[in-house]
Amino acid sequence: MRLVIMGPPGAGKGTQAVVIAEAIGVPHISTGDIFRANVSAGTPLGVQAKAFMDAGEYVPDDVTNAMVRDRLAEADCGGGFLLDGYPRTLEQVGELDSMLSSAEVGVEKVIELTVDVDEVVNRLMGRSAEQGRSDDGEDVIRRRLEVYFESTAPLTALYAKRGLLVQVSGMGVVEDVSGRVLAALGVTP
Numbered sequence: 292m293r294l295v296i297m298g299p300p301g302a303g304k305g306t307q308a309v310v311i312a313e314a315i316g317v318p319h320i321s322t323g324d325i326f327r328a329n330v331s332a333g334t335p336l337g338v339q340a341k342a343f344m345d346a347g348e349y350v351p352d353d354v355t356n357a358m359v360r361d362r363l364a365e366a367d368c369g370g371g372f373l374l375d376g377y378p379r380t381l382e383q384v385g386e387l388d389s390m391l392s393s394a395e396v397g398v399e400k401v402i403e404l405t406v407d408v409d410e411v412v413n414r415l416m417g418r419s420a421e422q423g424r425s426d427d428g429e430d431v432i433r434r435r436l437e438v439y440f441e442s443t444a445p446l447t448a449l450y451a452k453r454g455l456l457v458q459v460s461g462m463g464v465v466e467d468v469s470g471r472v473l474a475a476l477g478v479t480p
């Protein structure tokens with residue numbers, strides 16, 4: 292299965308993506324995780340991405356697209372994948388379409404985790420305290436939400452038009468949410 296998971300920062304997308312990818316047996320590709328690994332390792336990509344991440348802004352499309360293109364070309368993606376945090380802009384949707392159309396295999400489903408925004412802010416504040424992520428200060432959290440609603444939320448309408456969107460409530464405990472997602476995908480856990 293070739294899947295995308297979307298949702299505002301703090302919707303629990305990363306946690307769900309791990310569970311879902313494992314249940315389906317496809318690689319979990321998180322652009323945020325790849326960027327963070329590069330930041331920790333001090334690679335040129337990490338150096339480039341860090342300032343954007345710390346400000347709650349998106350890393351430029353050309354940088355992100357090239358990184359995803361390389362990752363999807365790896366052998367383990369041949370049987371499908373779960374993209375977590377990509378695409379996030381209309382330009383990235385176009386790029387993903389072109390990456391996949393050359394192999395004549397498009398995205399099959401786009402899962403949107405829906406949450407209430409106050410709950411999201413609380414989750415992010417909690418995570419900030421636990422993990423000390425440098426992009427989880429209060430101002431940055433607000434900016435990340437703004438950027439999501441400006442640039443990424445509109446993609447759901449586009450995927451809905453294509454008949455690919457599956458909306459699942461991201462509220463509640465992890466197992467309940469993953470149960471709903473897997474049921475919506477027709478996968479028995």
Ligand code: AMP
Nearest residue numbers: 322323343344348349350355376377379
């Ligand atoms: P995430 O862990 O998915 O919330 O991503 C953390 C940060 O990485 C984001 O706030 C962005 O700065 C950057 N990032 C991750 N994915 C993308 C993307 N598809 N496009 C641009 N920036 C991204």
